[in-house]
Amino acid sequence: MKEKYIEDLKEIKDIMNRSSRFISLSGLSGISAGISALIGAYIAYQTVYTYQENLGYRSVILTDESLTQLLSIALGTLVLAAGTGIYFTTRETKKRNQRIWDIQTKRLLTNLLIPLITGGILCLMLLFKGYIGMLAPLTLIFYGLALVNASKYTLNEIRSLGLIEIALGLIAMHFIGFGLLFWSIGFGVLHIIYGIIMQWRYKL
Amino acid sequence: MKELLKDLDKAFENKIRLGIMSALVVNEYLDFNTLKDLLDLTDGNLASHLKSLEKKRYIMFKKEFLDRKPKTKYYATDDGKKAFRKHINAIEQLLK
Numbered sequence: 479m480k481e482k483y484i485e486d487l488k489e490i491k492d493i494m495n496r497s498s499r500f501i502s503l504s505g506l507s508g509i510s511a512g513i514s515a516l517i518g519a520y521i522a523y524q525t526v527y528t529y530q531e532n533l534g535y536r537s538v539i540l541t542d543e544s545l546t547q548l549l550s551i552a553l554g555t556l557v558l559a560a561g562t563g564i565y566f567t568t569r570e571t572k573k574r575n576q577r578i579w580d581i582q583t584k585r586l587l588t589n590l591l592i593p594l595i596t597g598g599i600l601c602l603m604l605l606f607k608g609y610i611g612m613l614a615p616l617t618l619i620f621y622g623l624a625l626v627n628a629s630k631y632t633l634n635e636i637r638s639l640g641l642i643e644i645a646l647g648l649i650a651m652h653f654i655g656f657g658l659l660f661w662s663i664g665f666g667v668l669h670i671i672y673g674i675i676m677q678w679r680y681k682l
Numbered sequence: 683m684k685e686l687l688k689d690l691d692k693a694f695e696n697k698i699r700l701g702i703m704s705a706l707v708v709n710e711y712l713d714f715n716t717l718k719d720l721l722d723l724t725d726g727n728l729a730s731h732l733k734s735l736e737k738k739r740y741i742m743f744k745k746e747f748l749d750r751k752p753k754t755k756y757y758a759t760d761d762g763k764k765a766f767r768k769h770i771n772a773i774e775q776l777l778k
Contacts, residue, residue, distance in 0.1 A: 484777065486773065487774075490701075490770070493704040493705050494707075497705040581709075581712075
């Protein structure tokens with residue numbers, strides 16, 4: 479009789495998770511997003527810091543030309559990261575034969591996108607006003623907030639990833655000259671580490 | 683022990699009804715087809731279990747039309763949520 483109830487509880491938990499969370503997040507999409515971020519950061523580093531030889535405190539002066547370049551790099555990185563992420567996650571969904579990923583995906587994306595788009599618009603405004611140093615810390619902070627907000631609707635690990643991104647963003651705001659370095663850690667290295675952990679933990 | 687058994691809800695003795703309730707308490711609502719896919723049931727089977735939960739007033743439904751197609755949304759009522767919580771508590775006590 480006890481076994482029956484243990485079985486019941488297990489099933490209740492499983493149904494609650496399957497019906498309210500998007501669980502087909504692929505670790506591979508984290509790894510690919512991380513690699514995209516590192517490539518983007520490297521190209522950005524080559525572009526922005528090329529003509530500046532002031533050692534010590536790093537300041538960046540942007541010309542119109544390098545601004546356009548930087549925006550294209552950012553856009554390219556975003557497309558690459560999102561594209562590969564969507565590819566691997568869709569593959570995972572098919573593998574798991576999840577038929578009801580519609581509601582969960584919508585709920586997950588809405589909750590992810592509200593802080594993310596807010597942060598994106600704010601960062602663009604700051605960029606055009608010339609506050610380039612704040613971009614890396616703020617993108618980390620808003621991305622972290624977006625993850626924490628969306629984590630209720632997907633795997634638990636996403637919450638701690640979000641909290642680390644927020645902390646990293648705050649530290650980056652303090653060491654404001656090293657934005658790109660922190661940005662590479664947050665969007666590159668952390669994604670790869672979390673991707674590997676999740677791939678290993680949820681492997682089918 | 684006897685006391686605890688009294689708290690177990692007969693309506694949830696059936697696995698499918700327990701499943702329906704589990705899904706509805708963590709979601710604002712779910713439509714018929716989502717429930718069907720989630721629990722892997724046939725139309726008739728799901729409908730009969732929904733009806734029996736409805737009779738106990740543990741769930742309610744609203745019919746809506748989306749692109750002229752009918753869509754039935756199922757909600758857990760407050761009574762249903764309360765009964766479900768009591769049932770889970772009783773199971774947990776039993777397992778202690």
